[in-house]
Amino acid sequence: MSNTERPSRRAALLGDRPGSYAIARHVRMSPTKVRRVVDLVRGMDVKDALVTLQFAPQAASEPVYKVVASAAANAEHTESLRLEQLYISQAFVDEGVTMRRIRPRAKGSASRILKRAAHITVVVEPRDSEDANAGKPVKKVYNRTATESTKED
Numbered sequence: 001m002s003n004t005e006r007p008s009r010r011a012a013l014l015g016d017r018p019g020s021y022a023i024a025r026h027v028r029m030s031p032t033k034v035r036r037v038v039d040l041v042r043g044m045d046v047k048d049a050l051v052t053l054q055f056a057p058q059a060a061s062e063p064v065y066k067v068v069a070s071a072a073a074n075a076e077h078t079e080s081l082r083l084e085q086l087y088i089s090q091a092f093v094d095e096g097v098t099m100r101r102i103r104p105r106a107k108g109s110a111s112r113i114l115k116r117a118a119h120i121t122v123v124v125e126p127r128d129s130e131d132a133n134a135g136k137p138v139k140k141v142y143n144r145t146a147t148e149s150t151k152e153d
Contacts, residue, residue, distance in 0.1 A: 013090065019125035020075035024067045026096050031118040034060040034093045038120065046072045046086040046124055064120060071122045081126050090123035 013021050027034065037060045041049035046068060053065040068088065075081045096117030102110045 013121075013123050014125070017125060018079050018081065019086075019089065019123060020071055020079055020081075021090075021121065021123040022067050022071035022074055023122075024063055024070075024120040027063045027118045027120055028115070029060050029063065029118055030116045031093045031095050033058070034064065034118045034120060037061050037064045038091045038093055038122075041068065042088055042091045044088055045127070046083055046088065049088055064122075067120045067122045068124075071124045075124050075126075085126040086124045087127045088122060089125040090121070092121055094119040094121070 009023075010021070037053070037056060037058050040056065041052055041064070044052065049068055050065060050072075053061045053068065068091075071088075072083055072086055075086055076083060096119050098117065099115040101113040101115060103113050105111050
């Protein structure tokens with residue numbers, strides 16, 4: 001066994017940046033189904049993400065909502081950050097432990113049922129003033145003179 005120390009989870013996720021994270025482990029849903037919901041809210045502001053998750057029809061939106069709310073509460077409590085400043089900088093889903101069950105089949109045989117679980121990780125960080133417009137698309141404005149518009153029309 002090696003003697004090297006691995007970095008703490010906070011150092012691996014955030015480094016020196018302010019922010020917080022939350023992890024829900026062993027959520028009894030398929031990781032692929034949870035990833036569909038997590039992909040909706042990645043990069044959003046926390047308030048917008050919570051509203052989106054509250055009204056999302058997928059069953060996986062409930063545990064994802066809880067993890068996002070927990071990460072925001074952690075940031076408010078430990079880092080003294082305001083909820084309005086926070087956005088979801090990272091969100092990912094890993095595979096958890098798969099429970100294997102057996103379903104009886106014809107002629108005395110059996111087939112395996114896989115009951116999958118997922119680990120949901122959400123990292124929230126404050127949005128800086130220079131990064132405030134980073135996630136929003138830039139609207140291009142074209143100034144056309146009267147002569148240009150008549151030539152094309």
